[in-house]
Amino acid sequence: MSNIKLTIDGKTLEVVKGTTILAAAQMADIKIPTLCFLKDRSAIGSCRVCVVEVEGMEYPLPACKTVARDGMVVTTSSERLTTYRRIALDLIVSNLSEEAWKVDEASSAADTNNNQLQTLCQEYGIETASFKTAAPPKPKYDSNPFLSFDPNLCIRCQRCVGACNSAARNHTLRTGKKGTRTTISAPFGKNWKSTECESCGNCAQACPTGAIKAKVKLNYQPGEVQTTRTTCPFCGVGCQIDLKTKDGKLVDVEGANGPANKGLLCVKGRYGSYNFVDSNDRIRTPLIKNKQTGEFEVASWDEALTLVTSRLSDIKKQHGGDSIAAFACSRSTNEDVYLFQKMARTVFETNNVDNCARV
Amino acid sequence: MVKLSIAPKSHADAQLTEYLETYARRIQATPPGMCPLALQLTLLQASAAQTCGKCVPCRDGLPQLAALFEKVVACQADESTLTQIKELARMVKGSSDCAIGYEAARSLLESMNTFAGEYSSHINNKVCTQDIEQTVPCETLCPAHVDIPSYIALVGEGDYAGAVNMVRKDNPFPTACAYVCEHPCESKCRRTLIDAPLNIRGIKRYAVDEAPVDTVPIPKRNPDTGRKIAVIGGGPSGLTCAYFLAQMGHAVTVFEAHKQIGGMLRYGIPAYRFPRERLDEDIQAILAVGGIEVKCEVTVDARQMKEIAETYDAVFVSIGAHVGKPLNIPGSDSKGVYSAVELLSTIGDGNYPDFTGKRVVVVGGGNVAMDCARTAVRSGAKSVGIVYRRRKEDMTALAAEVESAIAEGIDMILLAAPVSIETDEQGNCKALHMQPQLIGPVKGGRPTPVDANKDQVRIPADIVLMAVGQDIVTQPFEEYGMQAHRGAFVADEYLKAQGLENVFVGGDCQTRPATAIKAIAAGKVAARNIDEYLGYRHKLTCDVVSPEPHANDRTPMGRVDLIERPAHIRKNDFEDVELGMSLEEVKQECARCLRCDHYGCGEQEGGRVQYV
Ligand code: SF4
Ligand code: SF4
Ligand code: SF4
Ligand code: SF4
Numbered sequence: 001m002s003n004i005k006l007t008i009d010g011k012t013l014e015v016v017k018g019t020t021i022l023a024a025a026q027m028a029d030i031k032i033p034t035l036c037f038l039k040d041r042s043a044i045g046s047c048r049v050c051v052v053e054v055e056g057m058e059y060p061l062p063a064c065k066t067v068a069r070d071g072m073v074v075t076t077s078s079e080r081l082t083t084y085r086r087i088a089l090d091l092i093v094s095n096l097s098e099e100a101w102k103v104d105e106a107s108s109a110a111d112t113n114n115n116q117l118q119t120l121c122q123e124y125g126i127e128t129a130s131f132k133t134a135a136p137p138k139p140k141y142d143s144n145p146f147l148s149f150d151p152n153l154c155i156r157c158q159r160c161v162g163a164c165n166s167a168a169r170n171h172t173l174r175t176g177k178k179g180t181r182t183t184i185s186a187p188f189g190k191n192w193k194s195t196e197c198e199s200c201g202n203c204a205q206a207c208p209t210g211a212i213k214a215k216v217k218l219n220y221q222p223g224e225v226q227t228t229r230t231t232c233p234f235c236g237v238g239c240q241i242d243l244k245t246k247d248g249k250l251v252d253v254e255g256a257n258g259p260a261n262k263g264l265l266c267v268k269g270r271y272g273s274y275n276f277v278d279s280n281d282r283i284r285t286p287l288i289k290n291k292q293t294g295e296f297e298v299a300s301w302d303e304a305l306t307l308v309t310s311r312l313s314d315i316k317k318q319h320g321g322d323s324i325a326a327f328a329c330s331r332s333t334n335e336d337v338y339l340f341q342k343m344a345r346t347v348f349e350t351n352n353v354d355n356c357a358r359v
Numbered sequence: 360m361v362k363l364s365i366a367p368k369s370h371a372d373a374q375l376t377e378y379l380e381t382y383a384r385r386i387q388a389t390p391p392g393m394c395p396l397a398l399q400l401t402l403l404q405a406s407a408a409q410t411c412g413k414c415v416p417c418r419d420g421l422p423q424l425a426a427l428f429e430k431v432v433a434c435q436a437d438e439s440t441l442t443q444i445k446e447l448a449r450m451v452k453g454s455s456d457c458a459i460g461y462e463a464a465r466s467l468l469e470s471m472n473t474f475a476g477e478y479s480s481h482i483n484n485k486v487c488t489q490d491i492e493q494t495v496p497c498e499t500l501c502p503a504h505v506d507i508p509s510y511i512a513l514v515g516e517g518d519y520a521g522a523v524n525m526v527r528k529d530n531p532f533p534t535a536c537a538y539v540c541e542h543p544c545e546s547k548c549r550r551t552l553i554d555a556p557l558n559i560r561g562i563k564r565y566a567v568d569e570a571p572v573d574t575v576p577i578p579k580r581n582p583d584t585g586r587k588i589a590v591i592g593g594g595p596s597g598l599t600c601a602y603f604l605a606q607m608g609h610a611v612t613v614f615e616a617h618k619q620i621g622g623m624l625r626y627g628i629p630a631y632r633f634p635r636e637r638l639d640e641d642i643q644a645i646l647a648v649g650g651i652e653v654k655c656e657v658t659v660d661a662r663q664m665k666e667i668a669e670t671y672d673a674v675f676v677s678i679g680a681h682v683g684k685p686l687n688i689p690g691s692d693s694k695g696v697y698s699a700v701e702l703l704s705t706i707g708d709g710n711y712p713d714f715t716g717k718r719v720v721v722v723g724g725g726n727v728a729m730d731c732a733r734t735a736v737r738s739g740a741k742s743v744g745i746v747y748r749r750r751k752e753d754m755t756a757l758a759a760e761v762e763s764a765i766a767e768g769i770d771m772i773l774l775a776a777p778v779s780i781e782t783d784e785q786g787n788c789k790a791l792h793m794q795p796q797l798i799g800p801v802k803g804g805r806p807t808p809v810d811a812n813k814d815q816v817r818i819p820a821d822i823v824l825m826a827v828g829q830d831i832v833t834q835p836f837e838e839y840g841m842q843a844h845r846g847a848f849v850a851d852e853y854l855k856a857q858g859l860e861n862v863f864v865g866g867d868c869q870t871r872p873a874t875a876i877k878a879i880a881a882g883k884v885a886a887r888n889i890d891e892y893l894g895y896r897h898k899l900t901c902d903v904v905s906p907e908p909h910a911n912d913r914t915p916m917g918r919v920d921l922i923e924r925p926a927h928i929r930k931n932d933f934e935d936v937e938l939g940m941s942l943e944e945v946k947q948e949c950a951r952c953l954r955c956d957h958y959g960c961g962e963q964e965g966g967r968v969q970y971v
Contacts, residue, residue: 046414048454059453059461080453087450091419130443131423156412175412180422182412 004070009077021074022050022063032076033085033120035092035157037064038206040262042162047155048088049120052076060084086124092155093121094131100153100209101126116208117155141188146199146215146271149186154211156182160203167264172196173203186212199267205255216252216271220244229256232269233331236355237261239269250274312348321349328355388551390960391500392493395474396481399467400425400432406463417460420451424467431478434485441482445471493960494968497544497559502880503530504968507544507559508956509905514562515949519570521903524578526563527644528901529970530879531602532595533572534641535624537564538633538937541757541874549953555918558940558948564921565945573643578902580648581608586893589614589671591659594622595875596677596866598645599882600889605650607890607897612671613651616658618708622679623867624875626707627700627727629734630933661838668839668862673889676836676848676856677866677882684828686722690780691825695788699723699731699826706734711933715739718819720791722746722777723826724754729764731824736767736930744770744818746777748796748808763936766926774798774808778815780823790819831868847871854885855892863889887970908954916951919944 003014008025015024020043025032036047043065051060055073060081063074075081093101101121120126138151156175161184164173172195176185186203187195204214225244232239232253240258244251253274255265276282286304287296299307315323326344328337341353367373389398407421427444430436445468452464471478480488497507505526513522526533540560548556586609590597593615601611619625624638645651659667668674683698685691699721702712712734719735721728724747735743745764747754750773754761765771775793783789793816796808833843841864842849842857848864849857856862865881867873890897921937923929929936940948953959960966 044413045456048415048456051454062454062456083446084450084454087420087447088415088454091415091423094423095419131419131426133423133426156418158413179412180407180410180418182418 004068006068006070006072006074008074015068019068020064021052021054021061021066021068021072024068025063025074025076030076032063033123034064035116035120035155035208036159038159038162041166041206042157042159044158044162046157047092049085051081051084053078053081082124086126089117089121089124089126090130092117093126094129094133095135096129096155096209097137097152100155100211115210141186143190144188144192144197144199146267147186147188147201147204147212148215149184149188149212151183151211153209154184155209156184157208158184159206159208160184160186160212163202163206167206168198168200168202170196170198170200172198184211188212199271200265201267201270202255202264205263205265214252214270220246220251225251231258231333232261232265232273233333234266234268234273236330239265241265241269241273243274250277316348322352324348324350325352325354326350328353330356384551388496388547388549390493390549391496391547392491394432394487394491395470395477396428396432396487399470399474400428403428403463403467406459409459411457411459414454414456414460416451416455417457417463420447420455421460421463424448424451424464428467431481434481434487436482438482441471441478492965494966495955495959495961496547496549497557497955499968500546501529501544502874502877503883504880504970505529505544506905506956506969508908508952508954508961509903510566511557511559511562511949511952512906512908512954513903514566514945515952516906518903518906519566520575522563522566523570523572523575524901524903525905526566527572527577528899528903529883530876531599531645532624532641532875532879533563534567534637535595535633535875536560536879537567538637538935539624539628540876543874543876549955549959550951553913553953554915554951557952558919558921561919561921561940562945562948564939567637567640568939571637571640573640573647575644577644577648578606578900580606580650581897583610583650584608584893584895586610586672587612587670588889589667589674591664591667591674591676592616592622592678592866592868593620593653593655594677594679594866594878595624596679596878596882596885597622597675598642599879600675600677600865600886601651601882602645602648603883603886603899604889605648606899607886607895609650609672609890609893611651613653614657614659614667615653615655616678617704618655620653620655621707622878623681626681626704627730629703629706629730631733631737631929631936632730634935659835661835664836664839668859671861672893673861673863675882675885675889676841676862676864676868677878677885678832678836678868679878680829680831680867680872682830682832683825684830686777686825686827688777688779690782690788693780693782693786693788695821696780696823696825699727699824700829702731702824703727703734712738714822716741717821719743719822719824720746720772720818720820721824721826722791723828724749724756725826725828726756726760727829728824728826729756729760731826732769733764733767733930735822735824736769737933740822742770743768744772744820746772746775746791746793746818748774748776749806750774750798753798753805763923763926766923767930768926772818774811775816776808776810780820781817788820788823790817791823792817829867829872831871833868853888854881855888861892863892905956908957909950911953911958912950916947918951919948 002017004017005014008030011028013024013028022032033049035049037043045062045065050063052063053060053075101117141149160173161175164170172187174185176183187197201214204212225246228243230243232241237260239261240256242254242256253270255261255263257263286299286301288299290297328340344350344353403425407425410417412418424447427440430440448464448467452461455461477488498504510522510525513525523533542560544559545556550557588604588609588611590601590611590613593613597613601613604611621638683700714735717740719740721732728745732743732745751771774796776796778792778794780788781790795811795813797811798806799809831846837843848869850864850869854863854865856864863885865885866878919940923936955961
């Protein structure tokens with residue numbers, strides 16, 4: 001692929017042909033504000049916050065979806081751009097209830113993405129909505145156990161649609177009633193069970209205002225949690241996740257940008273992967289069945305391991321290695337599972353190994 | 360979705376197409392006198408309704424603009440609202456993703472310049488400007504403000520003589536207008552809302568065919584006033600002025616440079632469009648008023664003009680635009696190259712050219728070019744072509760004229776700019792060389808042609824007729840003291856010649872080449888204003904009463920169009936090309952009239968444009 005040269009704010013850059021102005025700017029650490037743009041998911045040019053001046057053009061162009069051309073001269077800030085961006089934000093917030101954009105530390109949304117509108121409004125000094133329309137509040141969609149949608153906070157940027165279409169590849173979340181009355185048909189209402197939605201929550205992670213919200217977010221404030229990057233233990237895909245802990249307890253998970261998941265997660269990873277840690281049903285010590293009562297009884301690790309070793313040795317001696325199969329849990333790490341099969345082959349002398357990573 | 364469907368993407372689209380036709384007709388019938396800002400608001404609302412809802416400037420901006428604009432229309436806005444609208448509109452224009460958004464804002468911003476006066480009135484005076492007031496469409500748009508609904512009703516009742524006099528009240532050329540008027544009166548006819556505009560000209564033609572105007576007695580002339588008025592130029596404008604002044608009781612002398620009076624109606628329009636004997640009917644009737652003296656073959660020079668202005672109480676200058684503009688390209692002085700208007704002028708006195716066996720090329724795209732080309736066909740030309748720099752739809756000739764010319768076998772050589780004329784050793788025209796054109800950017804509302812990257816083309820031509828516009832001979836009158844600007848006389852809206860006491864001027868020589876009805880209207884205005892200048896305020900009656908209207912028939916019904924004689928027959932003679940309506944047709948057509956003089960705004964104070 002050939003390269004082209006362009007100038008952004010006086011900096012000359014060389015980029016691969018087909019790169020957008022926004023992507024080129026980001027490579028050069030030049031900041032262009034965006035709102036409706038979501039990398040790899042949605043670049044429909046809805047919010048017009050990313051407009052930039054291009055030399056020779058009478059009107060500004062959206063950086064997110066304009067492909068850079070050789071010799072292009074781009075300016076990312078000017079009085080006109082600031083005015084246009086301000087008016088765009090003003091028009092957007094005029095349709096919203098104030099909690100969607102007024103900066104209020106205590107209530108600010110927890111997801112890193114979910115307060116983008118607030119941040120932009122702050123940056124551009126939007127304090128009042130000049131085009132306030134007195135529309136009656138719309139009902140929330142709140143029946144899904146994990147997710148809710150509040151149309152009163154929605155800016156119709158369609159990032160969620162992009163996430164559901166091209167990330168979750170589910171095509172469940174769509175725009176409804178196109179035109180001035182464009183809405184988002186989020187499948188979280190009363191009939192949520194009969195929709196195709198998998199409750200993966202990628203839409204919630206994409207939303208820049210918190211209109212689509214993961215309900216777990218209501219349990220904590222962003223300042224209260226610590227983040228730990230790790231691998232989702234639920235299956236063998238190896239999605240990268242950011243675990244959120246509050247007072248030593250796991251409270252939430254966000255998809256991190258790992259090579260396997262690129263920021264996405266499935267419903268199990270997002271809402272199930274950490275829940276078993278503190279589950280009441282969880283077995284916390286070894287248990288040995290009392291032959292008389294038929295009940296499991298608490299045992300020490302030594303007792304348990306001794307029992308397992310002697311029983312397996314007996315079986316091997318009487319029936320041979322092939323009578324044993326080793327089945328690993330896919331919630332274990334790769335390293336553990338590797339050692340486990342190694343033990344099966346060398347110690348038990350069996351090739352009957354498998355695991356449950358087919359979920 | 361794996362299945363494909365052949366149904367339209369949106370099931371409403373098919374119905375919508377029909378509905379849009381209704382919508383378009385409503386826009387076409389926008390009544391004259393409507394507030395332009397109220398109209399702009401509907402455009403804005405329509406644009407907002409068209410949004411796909413994707414981008415903020417259009418989806419959210421247009422409804423907000425419409426809401427703000429509503430205040431302007433309601434005269435509840437102030438300068439700050441206007442500033443807010445302007446800022447928002449600039450942003451919508453500058454950052455909408457597609458034309459639905461940015462065009463809506465552009466047209467709004469443009470209207471702020473175009474209708475600046477109206478905006479200022481709404482903001483500062485809290486009312487529309489004074490002339491924002493609806494009036495009867497046909498009558499308002501007829502430059503002479505003829506009482507159209509009344510004469511249509513008279514024709515509908517079979518009173519053709521009454522209809523002729525009803526027309527005459529405002530226009531002494533009923534026959535000319537029945538044959539060649541461009542009928543601006545039809546352009547916003549209210550009937551368009553239901554089906555199509557009335558064929559007003561066709562109805563008038565029926566009246567003058569049934570009751571030739573020279574057989575219809577003219578209302579009695581006022582007693583002599585003893586005042587003398589000179590009219591320079593006996594065309595439609597001059598003769599109209601003479602007619603009304605004579606009616607009022609003044610004595611009029613018409614000075615005409617040609618052999619006969621009639622102006623462009625005789626020396627510009629060929630007989631196959633307007634038979635000479637029919638023109639004579641109008642002229643006979645005008646002269647029958649009495650008190651009009653006609654002096655033909657008198658070319659008024661500066662000295663005579665001075666004398667006339669001194670001897671007469673008032674002068675009306677209406678000399679028309681009779682000189683063909685030259686096209687200065689190499690070879691344009693060769694034998695066989697003629698000016699179109701001069702050709703038509705010669706024909707006016709009955710001297711038809713003989714083009715037998717000749718290849719004729721006409722340069723130009725106006726009505727004169729069509730008239731010349733069709734005349735050439737009738738004069739025996741072997742082939743006739745019209746060479747025009749732009750496209751067919753850019754031609755200034757009436758679309759119907761172009762169509763008729765094509766039907767008569769005339770070639771339209773479009774997007775071709777004449778470059779030079781090739782001659783033989785004797786200096787005879789041999790061919791026309793042309794540079795192909797490319798239609799380019801729109802300037803001043805019209806797309807301009809530019810040279811295309813193509814080789815020049817040559818068409819053989821024995822005769823080249825230049826129809827590229829007409830000039831006005833202002834020089835002698837300027838010498839006398841009249842003012843001219845860019846080749847046309849200068850007058851105020853009351854047609855008083857600038858800087859002179861008793862001189863009035865109007866018609867083509869003041870407007871530049873325009874239509875017969877505009878010239879007629881100017882003659883009427885001049886007559887009224889001369890009368891007033893002389894200290895009178897004569898009232899003229901037509902002695903005909905407008906019939907009582909019938910209730911509107913709202914059944915959609917096709918418009919009766921006039922048909923023409925078959926092209927292969929008509930192109931061999933100079934007889935009238937067009938055929939009039941039958942009685943059955945004219946009755947049906949008259950019945951479609953909604954009588955806007957009675958229903959709607961026409962009945963209320965200020966709803967009419969009528970003089971008494
Ligand atoms: S939760 Fe996942 S599947 Fe459901 S709407 Fe959101 S992105 Fe689509
Ligand atoms: S729900 Fe969120 S992501 Fe989806 S359109 Fe609304 S604001 Fe954008
Ligand atoms: S400007 Fe075009 S793309 Fe944007 S909302 Fe309007 S119709 Fe849709
Ligand atoms: S309907 Fe009749 S009165 Fe109304 S505009 Fe048409 S011709 Fe005139």
